[in-house]
Amino acid sequence: MTEAAAEREGRARFASVADAVAALRPEAPVHCLRPHAARRAAAEFVSAFPGRVLYAVKCNPHPALLDALAAGGIHGFDVAAMREVRQVQRLLPGARCYFMNPVKARSAIETAYRDGGVRHFVVDHPTELGKLVEILGRDPEVTVVVRMTTSATGAAIHLSDKFGAGQAMAAEILGEAAALGFRPGLGFHVGSQCTVADAYRAALANAAGVADAAGVRLQCLDVGGGFPATYAGPPAPPLAAFVDAIREGLAALDLAPDAEILAEPGRALVAHASTLITRVQLRKGGRLYINDGVYGSLSEAKLARIPLPARLIRPDGAPASEQRAFELAGPTCDSLDILPDPVTLPTDADEGDWIAIDALGAYSTALATDFNGCQPETFIEVADEPPARV
Template structure:
């Protein structure tokens, strides 16, 4: 087996990463019909444990939007403090799994009124906001709730920025919190998100400094902050070098000590970090053709069955490996890798380096496929999302 993405140039060297080597062992004896996903619950457990231990002052609330798989939730439930929810649907999903409403933070800043009403009736008491309309909705449908203001922070260096869509300018924080109090809500929290897959750990440092300043200003007008929700953004390993969680955690832990009063509780909502590396999607080549000067490889799993992130960012690459021998790296070539539907946008990338002799029926393994994949899946063109199989107690 050869892991081929950024490693192709290192011909002859051991091009397999330790994790890919381990996946190869785990995937042996899985002849199921492709495409399918394999989720290793031991990895999910480990990821949840690692982030909990690295951030001792931070309560971990898993963002189920990244992967709402029941087995994942059951696996991490004893480790995490709770969950971030984005909708009534996510609330119901967690309730069906027996999760108490007190362990849910409704962190989507702009919510559907009925969703606020039903989750409030079900016992949710923490809601994010970042607009006047939201204050009005919350005061009507979730009266007296604890609300946290999403502020805009730098998402520079993140692969999936969020600050265009969400967050008020920190300059206006006092005004918004004041208005929430006037409407009978309890403005007790601040929230930010540095953007998903952040490759810039300093974003957190700057965001904490901003929160520290806002806390002082709020205190001067008699509003006490009791918690800060720092969202997600913790990067998972794909094809590019990333900062280790330890590096990020050091910065976060120091920033909390420096800028945030001791009595303020900190919570985080990691999604991708916990779920991405837990899963591999196994797919088969269903056709190969030369179109103009490009070689196209058609596989039975594409954008619309869940691999949507390449549509969001052109340069997004999954780590893809094959069951070709190690020497295949010397005979690799660039392929346009495309999915099975009739839509030209159903394409994972224009320049995937893969063994040159790949042919119909060969399997490709798409690594780090656990986050923001099957939650996106549709049945477009009649293709089903991949079925999931589980591995446990592998470590």
């Protein structure tokens, strides 16, 4: 039995989120995991994508989800630090890690290569490439993926302000990596929760220009993550729209015959694999004070204005049929702990009610802090599906 399976054995399971609320009447926030949703999303992504699908561990490293993704056919993992390498090794022996953080500690490069079997490293600056050569030597089995910047088209979270090389710099690093004997590759991240498939077309056209300028035949092309999930707003476009754009872009690239095509989705694989149960602790007019917030599982709602799909659960009675907008405030003493966008709930929502927030499998607990002693720490499993809207 894997560690993840063992851990899962000990976790309470319920038929639905509503059943869990009725049985537990939880005072503290509860994350309701849906490993079946992660497994299904993984299987769908693996069958649609024309290459190898890696899961971005940072998005949600919960063992039950890593286990489910592996069951869905994902055996490669995008890691950002040694702790993630160790976690993947421990939970999923035989899985392969890809070190996709463009800035790495020297000790992490060495240990990941030597003990973690890592052979793929991302760089976005000549100095980082220099670090790789000094530490690993000119190993022809190592793939160096040069991370390019992208424009901000259609993403909720732009990921090129901090990382990525512009065209000329990317071409220079790519040429240098090839000259050093590494397997040369290009990669990008169009930004997280990207709803515009053309962003991938544009990034792949940029990759073609960079490879051309460097005079290098690519042995790896990494389209990154960014694939969207549906939240409270309009539905996200289907995965097929993104895959079509990627296929088109790849067709125009000069790839080596044995070139690897990689994707590193996080959000799209696990967003629907958890619903959070919070409890209302006080109502003040149109504001509900709940027991999780910006410093806990809900920071993306503040930082990226990702609209939360919220629903009221009241096991002992029927809530009002009319709805209104409420502001949600978290449990800490900090005035920043107020969500910027209202949620729509029955007009009589009040202390003691529970609010289920769906589509919280991505960047929720992974970003949660223990500020004010409020870190969510209860995980259960539910067998239901999230509401059709998400």
